[in-house]
Amino acid sequence: MKKAILAGIAALIVAAGAWYWLSPGMAMQGLREAALAGDKDELRERVDFPAIRESLKSQMRAMMVAEMAKEKDNPFAAMGMAFAGAIIDPMIDGVVSPDGIKVMVESGKMKDPDKSVADQSTREEAEWEIDRRGLDRFIARPKAKDGEKVPSLIFKRDGLGWDLVDIEVPTLAEKKPI
Template sequence: MNKVILGAVALITVAGTGWYFASPSMAMAGLRDAALQGDKDELAEIVDFPAVRDSIKSQFKAQMAAEMAKEQNNGFAVLGAAFAMGMVDTMIDGVITPEGIKAMVENGRLKAKTSANAAEAEPKKPAEWEIERVSFDKFRATPKGGDKAFAMVFKRDGLGWDLVEIDLPDNLMDKSRAQ
C-alpha cells in the first residue's frame, strides 16, 4: 500500500514538474498554430482580446501623455497629440484582432511587413519565440531575432494559458524609432 502511495506521489510530482516547464512552450505553440491557421474560435479561447486591447491602450496613452508634456511649448504638437489621443481606442480596437495577432505571431514584429519588404524576402517559417517564466502563473514570450522591444504576456487559466497583455517598448514614441 505504501509503495502505491509513494508511486502515485512520484507520478504526480513528475507530471507537475513536466507541466511547469513544458506548458508555456505548448501555449505559445497553440497560439502560433491557431494564428497561422486563421482559427478565430481557437484564438478567442487563447487570447483575452479585451484585456490585451486595454493593456495596449493604457501603455500607448501614457506614452502619448509623456510626449505631450515634453512638447507643451509647441501648441501644434500638443493639439496634434490631443487629437491622436482621441483616436487611440478606435485604432487599437482595429489592430488587435485575430488578423493582427496573426501578423505579430508570424512576423515577430509589432508592424506588418510592407509589400516592398515582402517581395524581397523569400517565404520563411514563422518567428521563433523565447519564453521567460515571470512567476508560477505568468510568462512572457519575445520574438527571437525580431523586434525584442515587445513581449506577449500570458497568464495561467486553470491548467492552460491566456494571452492577456502585450508589453510595448518604453520608447515607442521616440522619433528615432520611426522608420
C-alpha cells in the same frame, strides 16, 4: 502500501514539473497554429482581446502623456497629442484582432493597421523565447537582432491552460514592470 503512496507522490511531482516546463511552449505553439490557420474561434479561446485592447490603449496614452511632458512649452504639441488621442482606439482595435495576432505570431512584430495581412506576411517566421514568471505567468518574446525592439506577449494561467492577456509595446517594455 507506503511504496504505492510514495510512488504516487513522486509521479505527481514529476507531472507537475513536466507541466511547468512544457505547457508554456505548448500554449505558444497552440496560439501559433490557431493564428496561422485563421481559426478565429480558437483564437477567442486563447486570447483575451478586450483586456489586450484596454492595456494597449492605456500604454499608448501613457506614452503620449510622456511625450507631451517633453514638449510642454510647444502649444502645437498639445494639439497634436489631442488629435493623436482620437485615433488611438480605432488603431488599437485594428491591431488587436485575429489578423493582428496572426501577423505578430508569424513575424514577431506588431501589425501595421494601414496594411493588409498579406502585405505583412513574412517568409521568415519568428522564433519565440519563453520567460517563466512563477506558476501563473510567462512572457513570450521573439528573438530579435541587437537593439531591435519587439513586442512581448504576456500569458496568464487559466486552469491548466494559458491565455494571452497582454501585449507590451516595444517602447514601453523596458519601463513597465510585470
